[in-house]
Amino acid sequence: MPMISSRTSLYFAVFFPPRPLLSPGDSCSPLHMMAFARGLVSLRGSLLLRRDAARASARAPLRLRCVQIQVISTRWQHTAPASVKCNWNLREDFFELSYGDLVMHFDYVWLRDHCRSASCYNSKTNQRSLDTANVELAIRPTKTRVDEETLFLTWPDGHVTRYNLAWLAQNSYEGQKQSSVQPRILWNSDIYTKAAIPAAHWEKFMVCDEELKKFLSNFLLYGIAFVEGVPATLEATEEVSDRVSLIRETMYGRIWNFTSDFSRGDTAYTKLALDRHTDTSYFQEPCGIQVFHCLRHEGTGGRTLLVDGFHAADKVLQKSPSCFELLARVPIKHEYIENVEGHRNHMIGIGPVLNVYPWNNEVYMIRYNNYDRAVINTVPHDVVQHWYVAHRELTKELRTPENELWVKLKPGKVLFIDNWRVLHGRESFTGLRQLCGCYLTRDDVLNTARSLGLKA
Numbered sequence: 399m400p401m402i403s404s405r406t407s408l409y410f411a412v413f414f415p416p417r418p419l420l421s422p423g424d425s426c427s428p429l430h431m432m433a434f435a436r437g438l439v440s441l442r443g444s445l446l447l448r449r450d451a452a453r454a455s456a457r458a459p460l461r462l463r464c465v466q467i468q469v470i471s472t473r474w475q476h477t478a479p480a481s482v483k484c485n486w487n488l489r490e491d492f493f494e495l496s497y498g499d500l501v502m503h504f505d506y507v508w509l510r511d512h513c514r515s516a517s518c519y520n521s522k523t524n525q526r527s528l529d530t531a532n533v534e535l536a537i538r539p540t541k542t543r544v545d546e547e548t549l550f551l552t553w554p555d556g557h558v559t560r561y562n563l564a565w566l567a568q569n570s571y572e573g574q575k576q577s578s579v580q581p582r583i584l585w586n587s588d589i590y591t592k593a594a595i596p597a598a599h600w601e602k603f604m605v606c607d608e609e610l611k612k613f614l615s616n617f618l619l620y621g622i623a624f625v626e627g628v629p630a631t632l633e634a635t636e637e638v639s640d641r642v643s644l645i646r647e648t649m650y651g652r653i654w655n656f657t658s659d660f661s662r663g664d665t666a667y668t669k670l671a672l673d674r675h676t677d678t679s680y681f682q683e684p685c686g687i688q689v690f691h692c693l694r695h696e697g698t699g700g701r702t703l704l705v706d707g708f709h710a711a712d713k714v715l716q717k718s719p720s721c722f723e724l725l726a727r728v729p730i731k732h733e734y735i736e737n738v739e740g741h742r743n744h745m746i747g748i749g750p751v752l753n754v755y756p757w758n759n760e761v762y763m764i765r766y767n768n769y770d771r772a773v774i775n776t777v778p779h780d781v782v783q784h785w786y787v788a789h790r791e792l793t794k795e796l797r798t799p800e801n802e803l804w805v806k807l808k809p810g811k812v813l814f815i816d817n818w819r820v821l822h823g824r825e826s827f828t829g830l831r832q833l834c835g836c837y838l839t840r841d842d843v844l845n846t847a848r849s850l851g852l853k854a
């Protein structure tokens with residue numbers, strides 16, 4: 399029997415009478431494995447753990463009885479879920495689970511808090527009913543048992559929590575650390591052009607969910623997507639936008655339609671070229687998506703520039719991790735001050751240029767607008783110098799000609815831009831140019847995508 403050295407005790411079933419010995423090649427059930435791990439069954443040679451073997455032994459007439467024993471908390475225990483290699487270990491401060499190639503650690507309060515039993519979690523509303531504030535922070539299970547694919551934890555008050563091991567593996571920190579929240583294809587102009595992504599077609603797009611799904615799938619992967627054949631009207635632009643998400647109204651209105659008349663106090667309302675940038679960087683939460691539809695252009699120039707900001711950020715990460723880190727850590731301000739007839743606005747947005755998930759270093763938002771960047775007064779002078787170096791590195795990547803995708807927007811061709819990822823700009827132009835569009839609520843675009851079965 400193992401030494402009694404742990405506060406943790408566990409229940410498990412053993413064969414009665416227990417088989418004392420297994421030989422190499424013997425089929426081995428999970429129950430055997432647990433008994434082995436606890437020193438009840440000795441073993442010569444290595445064990446081959448197979449699900450079919452477990453099934454075969456489950457069919458055999460067995461008498462089971464439950465016993466409670468103490469275990470050494472640092473020893474690995476084994477179980478056999480669905481032919482995945484799986485070991486577990488009840489440590490003093492956490493539950494350790496090795497599942498496939500992944501070793502995971504689960505805090506005991508976490509394990510109590512995420513209990514999905516009927517009294518702790520309402521599976522109709524998918525909401526927690528457990529009052530987390532009432533959970534003892536130093537809580538430990540009094541009994542633990544793993545039965546093939548389920549972990550059973552009995553808490554001091556007698557409440558039992560069951561976890562499917564695959565669920566734990568999927569929801570572990572270590573699992574999240576290895577995967578990305580949003581799978582993406584980073585691109586330069588060559589990669590995007592060669593991918594030859596087809597545009598969605600307006601009529602099909604408006605009625606067919608598969609067409610919308612394909613469009614959204616491309617949009618999520620590349621951060622841009624087109625719909626063609628759209629009537630060159632404000633109404634149709636609104637309809638095509640409504641199909642994707644909720645329109646986000648801003649001080650520019652719900653659907654805007656602008657020319658170079660300087661009707662608003664911003665360079666966008668001129669004929670001047672605009673360097674690559676993201677819009678509404680001066681919002682606490684910049685608009686998620688921008689929709690452009692050029693309804694008319696009688697003149698020259700005016701092409702649209704698109705640059706994948708995440709591709710550029712990734713290059714900075716590879717070439718200069720310290721620059722990447724600085725851009726992700728230092729908060730700066732962007733500002734929109736408008737003082738023209740009928741329009742008085744003052745917007746301030748604060749946040750780093752690169753917004754990164756801390757657990758996997760994945761960039762989820764870039765805020766880059768040199769026109770609207772405000773006075774830097776949130777950073778001490780010695781950091782400021784480094785910040786400018788880092789900003790220059792990112793700017794170099796963003797301005798690399800290979801990274802620039804130039805498109806001429808024509809009436810009928812609606813462009814959706816992920817404004818958290820892809821920067822846009824424009825060439826200067828002559829003549830009458832009328833551009834309409836709107837911003838979309840990011841949460842609702844992702845919501846639409848998820849409702850169609852996409853990972854978003």
Ligand SMILES: C[N+](C)(C)CCCC[C@H](N)C(=O)O
Binds near residue numbers: 650656677767
């Ligand atoms: C799109 N629309 C013309 C309505 C607004 C343009 C906003 C321009 C602003 N400088 C920014 O980058 O956010």
Ligand SMILES: O=C(O)CCC(=O)C(=O)O
Binds near residue numbers: 822823833
């Ligand atoms: O005129 C254009 O093509 C785009 C101008 C712009 O950057 C904007 O409206 O956000």
Ligand SMILES: [Fe+2]
Binds near residue numbers: 822
């Ligand atoms: Fe813009």
